[in-house]
Amino acid sequence: MPHQGADTVTTTELHQRDDGELIEEILRAARSGDVEAMARTAAEVSEMTRNWAGHIPWDDLADLDPSGADGELARVVADLTEMWEPAHLRNPVDPDEEYALDKNAYDFYRPAGRDLLARTEDFYGWVEARRRTETWQYSRVLEAAPDSVAQITNDLGKRTRGINFNSQDYLSFNTHPAIREAAARAMRDYGPHSAGSPMVLGNTRISDELEVALGELTGLEHVTLFPTGWAAGFGAIVGLVRQSDHVVIDRLAHSCLQQGARAATRNVVRYEHLNVEAVRQHLADIRSHDSRNGILVVTDGLFSVDADWPDLVTLQRVCREHDATLLVDVAHDLGSMGPGGTGVLGMQDLLGQVDIAMGAFSKTFCSNGGFVASNSPALKQYIKMFGGSHFFSNALSPVQTAVVREAARIIRSPEGDELRARLFTAIHALRDELTGRGLTCMGEPSPIVPLLIGNEKLARTANRLLFDRGVLAFMVEFPVTPTGSSRFRLQVQAGHRPEEAREAARIIEGAIADSRAYLSSAFGSAPR
Amino acid sequence: MMYDAIVVGGRCAGASTALLLARQGHRVLLVDRSSFPSDVISTHFLWPHGMSYLNRWGLLEQVTDVTPTYTTIDIVNDGITLSGSVPPELLREYFRDLHGDDSGVVGSYASVRRRVLDQILVEAAAKAGAEVRTGFTVRELITEDGRVVGVRGRAADGRTYEERARVVIGADGRNSFVARALDLPKFDERPRCTFAYWSYWSGFEPGRGQIHRRGRLGGAVVPTNFGQNMVLAWGPSEWSREFRADVPGNYQRALDFISPELGEAVRGGTREERIYGTLDQSGFLRPLHGPGWVLVGDAQTAKDQCTAIGITHAFRDAELVSAALHGWLAGETALDEAMAAYEGRRRSQNAAAYHDYVCTLAEMRPYRHDELQLFVALRGNQEETDRFIATHGDVAPVSEFFQASNLFLLNDAAKESSADYAVFDDFAATSRMYQQNPFA
Numbered sequence: 001m002p003h004q005g006a007d008t009v010t011t012t013e014l015h016q017r018d019d020g021e022l023i024e025e026i027l028r029a030a031r032s033g034d035v036e037a038m039a040r041t042a043a044e045v046s047e048m049t050r051n052w053a054g055h056i057p058w059d060d061l062a063d064l065d066p067s068g069a070d071g072e073l074a075r076v077v078a079d080l081t082e083m084w085e086p087a088h089l090r091n092p093v094d095p096d097e098e099y100a101l102d103k104n105a106y107d108f109y110r111p112a113g114r115d116l117l118a119r120t121e122d123f124y125g126w127v128e129a130r131r132r133t134e135t136w137q138y139s140r141v142l143e144a145a146p147d148s149v150a151q152i153t154n155d156l157g158k159r160t161r162g163i164n165f166n167s168q169d170y171l172s173f174n175t176h177p178a179i180r181e182a183a184a185r186a187m188r189d190y191g192p193h194s195a196g197s198p199m200v201l202g203n204t205r206i207s208d209e210l211e212v213a214l215g216e217l218t219g220l221e222h223v224t225l226f227p228t229g230w231a232a233g234f235g236a237i238v239g240l241v242r243q244s245d246h247v248v249i250d251r252l253a254h255s256c257l258q259q260g261a262r263a264a265t266r267n268v269v270r271y272e273h274l275n276v277e278a279v280r281q282h283l284a285d286i287r288s289h290d291s292r293n294g295i296l297v298v299t300d301g302l303f304s305v306d307a308d309w310p311d312l313v314t315l316q317r318v319c320r321e322h323d324a325t326l327l328v329d330v331a332h333d334l335g336s337m338g339p340g341g342t343g344v345l346g347m348q349d350l351l352g353q354v355d356i357a358m359g360a361f362s363k364t365f366c367s368n369g370g371f372v373a374s375n376s377p378a379l380k381q382y383i384k385m386f387g388g389s390h391f392f393s394n395a396l397s398p399v400q401t402a403v404v405r406e407a408a409r410i411i412r413s414p415e416g417d418e419l420r421a422r423l424f425t426a427i428h429a430l431r432d433e434l435t436g437r438g439l440t441c442m443g444e445p446s447p448i449v450p451l452l453i454g455n456e457k458l459a460r461t462a463n464r465l466l467f468d469r470g471v472l473a474f475m476v477e478f479p480v481t482p483t484g485s486s487r488f489r490l491q492v493q494a495g496h497r498p499e500e501a502r503e504a505a506r507i508i509e510g511a512i513a514d515s516r517a518y519l520s521s522a523f524g525s526a527p528r
Numbered sequence: 529m530m531y532d533a534i535v536v537g538g539r540c541a542g543a544s545t546a547l548l549l550a551r552q553g554h555r556v557l558l559v560d561r562s563s564f565p566s567d568v569i570s571t572h573f574l575w576p577h578g579m580s581y582l583n584r585w586g587l588l589e590q591v592t593d594v595t596p597t598y599t600t601i602d603i604v605n606d607g608i609t610l611s612g613s614v615p616p617e618l619l620r621e622y623f624r625d626l627h628g629d630d631s632g633v634v635g636s637y638a639s640v641r642r643r644v645l646d647q648i649l650v651e652a653a654a655k656a657g658a659e660v661r662t663g664f665t666v667r668e669l670i671t672e673d674g675r676v677v678g679v680r681g682r683a684a685d686g687r688t689y690e691e692r693a694r695v696v697i698g699a700d701g702r703n704s705f706v707a708r709a710l711d712l713p714k715f716d717e718r719p720r721c722t723f724a725y726w727s728y729w730s731g732f733e734p735g736r737g738q739i740h741r742r743g744r745l746g747g748a749v750v751p752t753n754f755g756q757n758m759v760l761a762w763g764p765s766e767w768s769r770e771f772r773a774d775v776p777g778n779y780q781r782a783l784d785f786i787s788p789e790l791g792e793a794v795r796g797g798t799r800e801e802r803i804y805g806t807l808d809q810s811g812f813l814r815p816l817h818g819p820g821w822v823l824v825g826d827a828q829t830a831k832d833q834c835t836a837i838g839i840t841h842a843f844r845d846a847e848l849v850s851a852a853l854h855g856w857l858a859g860e861t862a863l864d865e866a867m868a869a870y871e872g873r874r875r876s877q878n879a880a881a882y883h884d885y886v887c888t889l890a891e892m893r894p895y896r897h898d899e900l901q902l903f904v905a906l907r908g909n910q911e912e913t914d915r916f917i918a919t920h921g922d923v924a925p926v927s928e929f930f931q932a933s934n935l936f937l938l939n940d941a942a943k944e945s946s947a948d949y950a951v952f953d954d955f956a957a958t959s960r961m962y963q964q965n966p967f968a
Contacts, residue, residue, distance in 0.1 A: 016802040018725075018775045048804050051568035054537075054561055055703040079703075086765035087719035087810035102888060109935070110898030112955040251933060258933045262940055270933055454877035455884065479932035484881025484925075522715035522813045523880035526872045 019049045023084050026061075030077045033066040055079055100129040101457040104478045131156060134467070135460040137475045140166075145174055148495040150472055158467075163504045165490035166472040170336040170447040171419045172495035173366035173407050186402030194395040198225060199384060202395025206402050211371075213408040214359075217334065217342060219352025220373035222380040225401075227393045229331050229360020232370030234260040235387030236327060236358050237296065240379075241265055245294040248282050250274065252306060254329055255480075257298050273303075274310045276318060283322035295324035301344035302333035305481055305489060307443025307450050309333070309344045316354055327356045335364035336447045337420065341411040363447070365407040367400040419494040423447060429498035430490065433505035439512070440525050442487070449490040451508065454525045459486035461515035462508075469511060471504045531557045531693035532857050534679055535658075536666050536706050539568060539642070540839045541825025542699030543649035544846035547585065550656040552854045557691055559664040559681065564650050565643035569806050571760070571836035572639040572752055573737070575921040576614045577622055578840030581847065584632035590648050596751040597636040598736035603917065604787065605741045605895055606951040608903040612914040614923050622923045626873060627847055637737055639750035639758055645839070664689075669696065669709045669821075676710075676820030695853060698823040699842075702830035707814050707823065716880075718811035718887035721832045723768035725779050725805040726760035728752070731797035739836075740786045743962030744892045746834060747786035749793070759794055761786065762834065764892035768807050770967035775803050778967050785966060809833055811887040816874055817867045824849050828874065831883060832890030837922055848873050881926040894962040897955055901946055902935070908943035 022045050029037035039062035042050075050058045056079055057064075064073050082090075108123035130136035136155065143151040143159070146167035153159045173179045186206065196202035207225060215221040226232035237260030241247055247261040251270045261268045269286075271278040279297060286295055297319050302309050312328060319326040333343035334357075341364075345351055352375065361369040372383055384390050396404075410416050430449055431441045442450040453459040456477050463475040477486035488508065492501070535546045538560030546558040562568075574582070579597070582588040603610045613635055620630035654660045663684030670678040670690065678692035698706030734757055737750040744767070748760045761782040763771065771778045784791030811831040816823055825842035852870040855861035861869075873879075895903075906913045918924040928934075946952040 013802055014799065018772075018803055018805055020772045020775070020805055020807075046567075046802065046804055047562075048567050048569045049806070051562045051566055052701065052806070052808070053703055054700055055705055055708060083806075083808040086768055086807065087721060088765065090719065107896060107898060110901040112897035112952075112959075249933075251931065253933075255932075258936065262936060266940060268937060268940075270937065452877075455880045457884075478930070482927035482931040484877055484884065484927045484930075520713075520715050520717065521880075522815065522875055523877075523883070524872070524875045526876040 016044065016046070019045055020084055023080050027077060027080055030073060030080075033068070033073075035062050035064045035066050035073075038062070038064070053079075053083060094133075096129050097133050099126065100133040100135050101460055104456060104483060130460075134158075134464045137460075137463050147175055148172070148493055148497070148500060152472060154467065160467055160470070160472075162467075162470040162472040163496075163500050163507075164472045165449075165488075165492065165504065166474050167493070168363045168491050169366060169493050170364045170423060170491070171407075171411070171416070172493045173364075173403075173410070175495070176366075176410070178410065179366055179403055179406050182402045182406035183399050186398045190398035192397060192399060194397050196395060197391060197393065198395040199391045204398050204401065206398060206405055207395070210401055210405040210408065213405060213412075214371055214373060217408060217412060218330070218345060218357050218373050220354075220357055220375055222375065222377050223371050223373045224380050224384055224387075224390060225396055226370040226372070226387075226390055227396055228368050229362055229370035230256040231389035231393060232358045232360065232372050233257045233329060234263070235389035236356065236372045236383060237261055237298070238264045239383040239385075239387030239390075240325075241294065241296050244292075245296065246286050246290070247296050247298060248279060248286075248324070249298040250300065250303075250310070252303055253298050253300050254304065254331070257300075257327075257329060261298065273306070274308060276311055276314045279315060280318045280322075283318065283324055287322050295319075295322065296327055297324050298327045299329070300332070301328050301330040302337070302446050302448065303443070304332050304448055305450055305476055305487070307446050307448045309444070312344065312348050312350055312354065316350065319355070325355045327358065328354050329359065330357050331360035331370070332363050332448060333446070334359050335407070335411045335416075336423065341416050341420065361400075361404045361407070364411070365404045367396075367403045367407075369396045369400055369404060423492060423494040426494070426496035426498055426501050427492045430492060430496075430501035430505055433502040434508070437505060437509045439505075439509060447492050449492060451488040451490060452525045453486050453488065453512070454484060455521065455523055456484070456486050457519055458512070458515050458521060458523070459488070461518055462511045463488075465511040465514055466508065469507050471507045471511075473504075473508070529555075529691075531555045531659075531691065533557070533695050533697055533853065534559065534691055534693040535697045535699055536679065537698065537700030537704075537825075537827070538564070538650050538653070538660065538662065539646045539699070539701075539842075540649065541827070541842035541845055542697070543646065543653045544581075544585070544843055545697055545699055545824055545850050546658040546660075547649065547653040547656050548846055548850035549853060549857075550653060550658040552850070552858075554854070554857050556653075556658040557693065558650070558653055558658045558660045559666060559679070560650075560662050561665040563662045563684075565647040567641065567643045568646070569804065569808075570642045571833050571838060572641060572645075572758055573750065573836035573839065574638050574640060575837065575840045575923070576619055576633075576635045576637060577921070577923055578843055579636050579638060580619060580623065580633045581840070581843035583634050584847075585652070587648060587652055588634065591640055591645065592636075592638065594644060595638045595640050595753050597638040598751075599636050601637055601737040601739065601917065603739050603920070605903050606900055607742075607949055608900060608907065608951075610903060610906055610913050610916065612910065612917045614918045614921060615911075615914050618915070618918045618924050626844065627851070639737065639752040641753040644753050666705055669706065671820070674819055676818075694820075694857065696821045697849065697853075698821060698827045699825050700827055702808065702826040704814075704823065704827035706821065707827055710818065710821065712814045714812040714814060716811070716813045716883065718831075718890070720887075720891040721765050721807075721809035721811065722746070722762040722834055722890050722892055723765055723771060723805065723807045724760055724762040724809065724833050725771070725775060725803055726758055727779075727803045728754075728756040728800045729759050729794060729797040730756050730800055732757065732793040734793070738787075738790070740790065741895065742786045743894045745782050745786050745966075746892065747783055747790060748836070749790055756800055757797075759783065759790070762892075765807055765809075767965045767967055770965055772805075773967070775805065779803055781966065806833075809890065811883065811890065813875075813883070816871050822849060822853070822867065822870070829879075829883065831886045834890045834892075835886050835920060835922070837886070841922070845874070878925045878927070882922050885926050894959055897952075900949075900951060902938065904944050904946050904949065905938045905942035909938065909941055912938055
């Protein structure tokens, strides 16, 4: 029952003409210079509108100069017109650009209709608008090897050349003579094709040697190879987890892990990024009602869009306390950082001590492919059988396997230390220059330098400008990042010279400033 | 006499700023061109964080003594009803993040007639020691060496006065005189917005707030003061001309279309006042501060009424700016530093994401298939429904809810299917029908 106010409302004319009509009449009177009529009509305008439009001299309209000589009458007319005319009629925008900049990919995730082919058209229309306005950051192609400088073509056929932070080759192995020689030798010895599943006859002796090398690098001796990193992450989870089991996963863990979790069970809990305390609570919660089934806790080592990593020591301990199993994705850190290239595991003295590690070769090891490693020979055989992406895919090609094996050798050699030192010199040069220019680099120094932008429109526009200004950078937005939190993900290579990094930072800053001016935006990039 | 601060505009943003500064012992002059109690265009709506601010300032009871409150709202999109509340832990997190303390959190909603709310705020400001002058029209800002140092204006007695202060706070709404006098530019303009018409009705009881959307039209019914309900209808500004040709007829037509039940209730009820309307709703930002001046409330960020967040944001600004200015007035921080702190909060990534969220919603495009499916997926998932409502009301960041892994999980956890809702029957035909202007 609503409370009654102490006062009763003052009676206002029930059938009073509405303010829009009154304002039209005031404007008509203004056109004939009849300021008396303007004032008379203004007296009928509601208190609501008069108090809202404090810039209109409602009580003083009769004092306006009817000749309009002082410009006051014209100003009142303009102000009143603005209030009652749709604003978009005054500010026309390019409809293509508006459409391209406003939407995000998730708007198209659940299309309507029973025709699976026809219902993709809507999304395609948006992609075309993004392409026409040169804000589509995907589907660029290389014209030559992706070195520290690269030549590329966007999907409109437009070419550019620029300092390359758009390729994943942290130790610059793609141009390394020993790597190329290893590829050539494998090509000579085995040919381009592995010709079978790794469960059947797809592996070579090189595959076995690679498994041993990875076992030594991670301290986890039982290693299984997968044709891609994505297949390794997805396969590890669906291989192990069943419908009654639970997955507790960092909100920002890689897509292959998120999708693997969803494919394996409906019991998925996403925890706040890096928050080990939250994991402890979720585990206690699950264990309070389920003592029978398994729990897999899933995290990245180095997170690929935030450039940070969890406290794995505590996380592993919390898992053991609750009979949960930990899976760590070391795709971005293994080989590129940590003592002897051992990544985040080595940095936290955890070699050989986490339950399961998985990784991808595509960031540092110069090839497609991935692996799962643990101390358990049983786990290895189980995942080979039940992680479908191992059994039912063709094995890594001999060339790929040889390249990764050679990469693993260099990573563990003194040359690896030297390459990582060069890589980090470039990383520091880039971060320092960006930060010095007032921009926000997220996370910790690592081969991934996330430059925070925030608003998607700003990021898409800056991305368009950068393309023409000689910096190749990947703009990440939803669904890779949450909405409103887009960024440039700059991936550094050992081959980047510090002055190249600084030059790129200068260009990036200019592009962001120009985009902000172009969009006339006052928003900054501070998170909260 | 030299004031510490002159606040221009004595309503939600201004009176609260004056109140908070005066309570901290600063000499404050609060001026407004109108007299109180009086009404102003407003959604009247207070989200739970808005109510929490009132509670933190010790004013909540005064408001709830005369205003109905409720703790659940219904958001109905094309017949898909989501009912929920803003979870207290999200509210506490909001206050901790933004203001560094989470005291006084309450979870209720209310719609307060502005003649009631603004009067309470102005009286509280006066009681706290601010000097309040109503019927005072600021005519000019006094500047010295490019710095605003005071105001010149006409008082209720018709005479002109000149007053000086260390800072002038523009709290005078989207059509801010302070902003106009400073000739401030507008940023992040979003011209597409809604037109909105409303009045006050008796004779039926909705019980709690209901917000409806169907096609390109929206409607809301909320209990407010004096035993009345505010009934609001809105639509895209492109249709405003045609709507205006017959305001009472189209108002009823819109309500019937949005929700036949609501249309019926209104038809059987009694309208207590004239129908009010506005089209002055486009979104934009202004510079936040400059030498000797700072803006709060709608004066600094104007946006469409469609999420009914204006009063709550005005209160938020009042706490932020008064905390920043107090540090400076008390000699603890430099002014630049204080203003940078305020700006950091108000021009952050989260603020940008919410501005975009509101301005995009205000374009009133029919909900897309995927959006409606998301609402279906939320049904029966109370925790996530509550989080969606908290996101809609700017308690939780847009980026936390609209995150791929979250949306995929929502999908997987769906308990209902679209088969239960008529809007999905022939979606393409329905969407085409929604594009037709029903008032033409």
